[in-house]
């Protein structure tokens with residue numbers, strides 16, 4: 001399997017190279033040259049398999065020759081052995097048609113663990129045979145940062161620099177990052193939004209001198225390996241609910257479009273997905289893009305779902321490329337210039353065949369939380385509640401089960417959950433004594449030079 005850039009001007013890479021590279025040198029995102037395809041029989045044969053076995057079957061075509069099947073199995077066993085639930089990503093039923101896919105049983109209580117626990121091991125594996133030190137730079141609105149730091153803390157040959165928006169993540173999210181004291185972990189709070197942090201990360205990749213000097217890599221979903229690992233749970237859940245015989249719909253609380261793009265890939269591979277429901281909060285660039293073709297970034301409004309307070313949605317570029325590749329370089333140039341661009345007719349029609357979207361405000365989110373709490377005793381995190389509100393509003397045939405991705409544990413957002421439901425969820429013991437540990441982070445302006453200087457002073461140059 002080889003990978004190409006959405007901008008068409010970066011080298012074609014294999015899986016090992018694409019994992020270590022993160023972002024493409026031309027500013028684009030790597031995607032597989034073609035989608036692997038699963039027959040109905042191959043999908044049916046996933047029934048009854050463990051999460052690890054499902055992961056091996058689904059990811060094998062993407063990994064190609066970079067790892068043998070036994071090696072891939074060993075890494076998955078190690079990664080998912082750290083999850084607090086034997087099923088890794090269990091389903092919970094809310095009523096006769098609504099289900100939750102619980103993705104928060106990993107070490108840092110969010111869906112990011114599913115991919116990042118594996119990515120940490122892939123980095124270690126690929127670096128073990130190379131004389132290279134990796135400098136991982138990432139941007140987080142809270143969850144990617146904590147999951148990436150957990151996955152990389154203390155690993156040899158890697159430093160991680162994680163940028164989060166100062167004062168715009170929950171206290172649990174911040175402490176999960178800033179109380180990790182491994183010497184290879186560096187937390188930077190930027191005085192700006194997540195979009196500012198993400199733009200800084202992309203600008204550092206675009207600086208060939210800097211990227212080359214420090215061997216940069218990425219843990220955000222711009223890194224293909226992140227998305228690959230997220231495809232697995234769509235197969236795992238759909239097969240449990242009757243696929244390939246019965247199509248299943250998924251409602252996905254969305255910010256950077258990574259999680260839902262993994263669902264799109266699952267559909268391209270042959271999984272019968274009736275609909276992918278894109279749920280945004282009031283920062284609704286994706287809802288406007290999918291419903292009206294208008295991809296234009298406004299200012300970011302802080303909400304009770306901070307992980308989705310995003311107006312520049314990186315992985316949307318992968319969808320646009322898949323639907324109309326020639327249009328992408330000009331569209332991205334227009335977006336970089338004007339913070340706005342329009343989808344082509346081909347992109348709109350292609351997206352409409354699988355996606356629907358909804359913009360969920362604070363009241364609708366709180367209502368969904370109370371509905372789940374009163375009806376089935378389930379306490380949802382606010383992001384999951386945004387997904388569920390969109391799922392309940394979706395127009396789909398009655399016999400299609402709708403799975404809402406439960407992307408975080410409610411205890412990560414205790415204040416918002418308590419405000420909506422009156423219940424204050426307690427933190428699972430696996431996160432440790434977060435509130436007793438000392439925090440360490442530095443605050444920097446959201447400007448390229450100070451951030452690059454900070455990193456250059458601490459990172460290990462390429463060997």
Ligand SMILES: Cc1ncc(COP(=O)(O)O)c(C=O)c1O
Nearest residue numbers: 143254255256257258259307407
């Ligand atoms: C809890 C939670 N839900 C939803 C999302 C949105 O996911 P994505 O950025 O892949 O669209 C995030 C952040 O990525 C998150 O942390």
Ligand SMILES: N[C@@H](CCOP(=O)(O)O)C(=O)O
Nearest residue numbers: 140141142143144220221307
């Ligand atoms: N919500 C995210 C934002 C970054 O998204 P990613 O999936 O591209 O890493 C977060 O929690 O940091």
